[in-house]
Amino acid sequence: KLLVFLVFEHLNMAHLAFRRDISDPDILFAFSQKVGSPEKLRMLYVLTAADITAVGPGVFTDWKSELLGDLYERTMLLLGGKHSRYNREQRLSRVKQQVRSYLDLPQLLEVEEEQEESWFTELFNSFSPHYLLVTPPERIAADIEILRNLPSDQIVVEGEFEPDTGTVNYHVIAPAMYSQSCFHRMVSVFTSRRMEIISA
Known part of the structure; x- marks a missing residue:
């Protein structure tokens, strides 16, 4: 039973860590309940990391x-009878610094230093916490560069296969004028092709 549990649940652990907002108490609690004990969590963590590493x-x-x-430590706190003390704002602040390090803002914006920092902070704060916490900092930086240079009548669509989860991660960057209809049209296309949407 333990072996079957580890084989199936290590895929779920990877999915939760890379695709879901694990600061959501319901998601974290459900996962901790399924795991059940610190010992099983340790084995699950090692297997998940080893499996991803073995991909290449x-x-x-x-x-x-x-x-x-992060998922391991949050879950371990719950399994130990403690509430997660992780501060989302601290993590977002760290992500902001990492994203900032990937951007050459003076060249990107061609504005004064104080203006560039204000522009970056305003744009960063406009993104959803879920996007910021599950997206690699270098990918966020690339999205920001695309946004800065995106013509008002164009939409950028990029797809990237994730071998460790067997999923395709689509990035759709569109001007505000398309924001209301774009998502629904995408869902219709994926559904018509019998593709499962894991998270959005």
């Missing part, structure tokens, strides 16, 4: 290691 060199990135470790 460079697949288990620092970002994925951090997300998986």
